[in-house]
Amino acid sequence: GQQLNQSPQSMFIQEGEDVSMNCTSSSIFNTWLWYKQDPGEGPVLLIALYKAGELTSNGRLTAQFGITRKDSFLNISASIPSDVGIYFCAGISGTYKYIFGTGTRLKVLA
């Protein structure tokens, strides 16, 4: 089946540093989404991307929809302790079938 691979799997960073993570697939997706999940809670939508090449920001977060439509990137600038959590990318396949990535676990050191 379709798979989305995220890298890195996990990362420790210092507070104030910028963070980059990416999501790649062997399949083309027409929509990409980025979510954050805190322990014991459901994923929360951060950014939605609808066009190849699109660059969208939400506060300190910036995400890009890759030109090939097979990848997406998320950057977090000036990280703070509450950025800790698991970040998932998701691609939409078919009409309303969402495929989630393997996740990037972020830990921020104060």
Add this chain to the structure above:
Amino acid sequence: EPEVTQTPSHQVTQMGQEVILRCVPISNHLYFYWYRQILGQKVEFLVSFYNNEISEKSEIFDDQFSVERPDGSNFTLKIRSTKLEDSAMYFCASSGVGDYEQYFGPGTRLTVT
């Protein structure tokens, strides 16, 4: 702010028993979804539902699973004969018309013993 709610928060059941997990989507949303997440793993799509029909389903969503919108507000996931490997967090989500932005509920933790 409107939100998706799920009940119960935790369900313990014996293998072979039927369970029904309940969700109340955001009121003006028309697309509904169920996902599961085994502890420490990724979120897995089960099914999407629109206009009282299944739109898409994954390989996980076999004959032991069913979904229903029994009234104007609830959306349910039934597992007919639970197995140990059905133990997971089950998340409900909803989205609006022409809008792929899904909003998730807090989840139901299902434990099958």
